Amino acid sequence: MCGIFGYAGTKKDAAEIVFSGIRSLEYRGYDSWGVGVVPASKSKFLISPLAVKKQVGKIGQASIADLPQGSIAFGHTRWATHGGATVENAHPHLDCTKRFAVIHNGIIENYEMVRDKILRKKHTFRSQTDTEVVVHLIEELAQTQSLRQATRQAFNLIEGLNAFIVLDSQTKQLIAVRNGSPLVVGFGRGENFLASDASALLPYTKRVHFMEDNEMVIITDSQTEFFETKSGKKLKPLIQTLNWSFAQADLGKFPHFMLKEIYEQPKILSNISQVSTVEIKKIAGLIETAFGTYLVGCGTAAYACLAGSYLFSKVSGFHLNWAIGSEFGYQLDFLTPKSLVLALSQSGETMDILESVKKAKAKGAKIVSLVNVFGSSLYRLSDYSLLMGAGSEKAVASTKDFTAKLAHLTLLAYALKGKIKDGQKVVAQAAKVAAGICQRPDLSRLKKLAKLLKHKDHMYIIGRGLSYPAALETALKIKEISYIHAEGLPAGELKHGPLALVEKGTPCLAFLPGDETYGANLAGSMEMKARGGYLIGISYKPHEIFDYYIPVADCREATIIPNVVVAQLLAYYLAIERGLDPDKPRHLAKSVTVK
Numbered sequence: 119m120c121g122i123f124g125y126a127g128t129k130k131d132a133a134e135i136v137f138s139g140i141r142s143l144e145y146r147g148y149d150s151w152g153v154g155v156v157p158a159s160k161s162k163f164l165i166s167p168l169a170v171k172k173q174v175g176k177i178g179q180a181s182i183a184d185l186p187q188g189s190i191a192f193g194h195t196r197w198a199t200h201g202g203a204t205v206e207n208a209h210p211h212l213d214c215t216k217r218f219a220v221i222h223n224g225i226i227e228n229y230e231m232v233r234d235k236i237l238r239k240k241h242t243f244r245s246q247t248d249t250e251v252v253v254h255l256i257e258e259l260a261q262t263q264s265l266r267q268a269t270r271q272a273f274n275l276i277e278g279l280n281a282f283i284v285l286d287s288q289t290k291q292l293i294a295v296r297n298g299s300p301l302v303v304g305f306g307r308g309e310n311f312l313a314s315d316a317s318a319l320l321p322y323t324k325r326v327h328f329m330e331d332n333e334m335v336i337i338t339d340s341q342t343e344f345f346e347t348k349s350g351k352k353l354k355p356l357i358q359t360l361n362w363s364f365a366q367a368d369l370g371k372f373p374h375f376m377l378k379e380i381y382e383q384p385k386i387l388s389n390i391s392q393v394s395t396v397e398i399k400k401i402a403g404l405i406e407t408a409f410g411t412y413l414v415g416c417g418t419a420a421y422a423c424l425a426g427s428y429l430f431s432k433v434s435g436f437h438l439n440w441a442i443g444s445e446f447g448y449q450l451d452f453l454t455p456k457s458l459v460l461a462l463s464q465s466g467e468t469m470d471i472l473e474s475v476k477k478a479k480a481k482g483a484k485i486v487s488l489v490n491v492f493g494s495s496l497y498r499l500s501d502y503s504l505l506m507g508a509g510s511e512k513a514v515a516s517t518k519d520f521t522a523k524l525a526h527l528t529l530l531a532y533a534l535k536g537k538i539k540d541g542q543k544v545v546a547q548a549a550k551v552a553a554g555i556c557q558r559p560d561l562s563r564l565k566k567l568a569k570l571l572k573h574k575d576h577m578y579i580i581g582r583g584l585s586y587p588a589a590l591e592t593a594l595k596i597k598e599i600s601y602i603h604a605e606g607l608p609a610g611e612l613k614h615g616p617l618a619l620v621e622k623g624t625p626c627l628a629f630l631p632g633d634e635t636y637g638a639n640l641a642g643s644m645e646m647k648a649r650g651g652y653l654i655g656i657s658y659k660p661h662e663i664f665d666y667y668i669p670v671a672d673c674r675e676a677t678i679i680p681n682v683v684v685a686q687l688l689a690y691y692l693a694i695e696r697g698l699d700p701d702k703p704r705h706l707a708k709s710v711t712v713k
């Protein structure tokens with residue numbers, strides 16, 4: 119969702135720094151953007167103490183060369199919630215005097231009340247956003263108190279999960295507050311930064327503080343001061359040094375991040391099969407002693423949870439519940455301090471997960487997270503966090519984090535059985551099979567299939583057992599980036615309704631690994647074929663009923679991993695064939711930081 123980047127320093131090209139900062143946050147998904155800078159010197163052309171540039175659409179080839187030089191600036195990429203994607207609604211928003219500007223991520227739930235009861239009569243609103251309320255509220259409150267107090271009071275008055283930054287052109291400071299939406303402070307030499315994502319800070323500094331809920335920071339070129347928003351009490355930041363590499367954020371030789379991230383999987387999986395098992399064993403111990411373990415995630419991570427429930431049952435004979443993040447909050451009445459929640463998230467910032475995990479925590483449940491981003495909100499909220507080691511994932515479509523999660527869940531299931539070495543072997547085997555799929559001739563078969571299917575309107579994907587979450591994930595990937603309607607189904611459900619949709623030429627993908635599901639899955643495939651379906655078999659062996667065959671060697675329970683790699687590549691090439699940008703699907707964002 120919205121990307122935020124702020125700079126206060128001694129360099130004169132603050133606007134350029136900020137512009138490149140928000141460019142690096144493009145992957146979060148947005149529909150408009152804006153940059154605000156305090157000009158270094160007064161110019162007769164400047165009618166305002168703040169210079170602002172805002173545009174609708176992607177940054178693309180846009181330039182901000184027309185903005186003046188200055189040493190303090192901030193920028194924002196907006197993903198519309200309140201009010202359409204227009205220049206007026208893009209951030210920053212200015213107060214009536216144009217002294218203050220605000221950028222914001224989140225939703226102000228009581229914005230109508232604040233606007234109508236406190237501000238309407240005295241202030242002129244120029245946008246349809248909830249954000250604009252904040253800047254006028256600060257303008258109003260700052261008439262009788264310091265900006266620090268005014269910002270704090272404004273923050274305490276608004277409701278919802280929010281992070282915003284105020285830029286004061288007079289005192290040349292940035293004031294940021296956070297509750298829910300992520301914000302990271304970066305400490306440089308003679309310069310300080312703010313960003314919604316620590317990866318955006320990497321070109322400048324690795325020394326960061328991840329802001330907690332209800333924290334406020336005041337930033338100038340030489341100082342950072344932290345306060346508690348409720349009491350105003352001074353706080354000490356927890357400064358950490360990131361060990362991330364800047365190169366991870368680069369495309370390298372790949373045309374898109376999604377393809378790059380798909381290709382990174384064999385290496386990541388092979389690493390996972392070799393790293394120390396201490397943490398895995400520790401979490402397996404927690405599952406063993408808990409009175410009920412609940413796997414919770416959203417989107418792709420939810421399908422990893424579902425796969426986990428099959429893995430634990432199949433490999434270690436353990437029953438684990440699973441729930442979709444946004445629904446879990448409605449079914450946790452039975453949680454006790456003996457329950458364990460395994461929260462799965464790539465970003466660690468998905469609001470639906472954070473909200474339900476907070477509720478579970480309030481009931482005393484222990485929280486363990488499988489998360490890819492160090493320092494993320496979920497990482498910090500959890501009693502124990504296991505990092506996926508997948509490296510920065512930039513494409514909106516999640517790929518390498520998903521297979522890294524499947525690999526870790528496989529290890530956990532095997533650890534519970536006391537046979538972690540066997541788990542490492544199957545993950546290592548899956549890494550090899552995945553590597554083969556990324557090479558010719560398998561790749562050419564997938565590219566050819568994408569050409570055959572590119573004009574189709576609907577696709578159905580079936581699987582049983584672990585291939586059921588694989589089918590769901592395949593459908594999600596295809597929908598998300600190629601915009602073709604795709605449905606993932608448990609093969610057994612076909613005859614209970616969906617079969618009515620299959621007609622001559624309907625693409626039907628079937629996962630047929632050589633496990634206990636093979637025979638029944640084949641029966642489902644035949645049912646589709648008999649209704650005219652164009653049958654694409656993804657299996658360890660060909661079959662006469664397949665109209666198109668994608669070979670995937672078996673690697674026991676980990677076959678789901680290479681199966682999903684096939685799905686990722688097919689979705690990617692479908693998007694390419696349809697002339698779409700697979701990295702930035704319409705209407706979607708990488709980090710879903712609103713409810």
Ligand code: M6R
Pocket residue numbers: 416417418419462463464465466467468471514515516517594595598707708709710
């Ligand atoms: O960062 P998270 O893993 O918590 O994100 C969860 C979902 O928003 C995410 O997996 C989403 O479904 C992806 N775009 C799917 O490719």
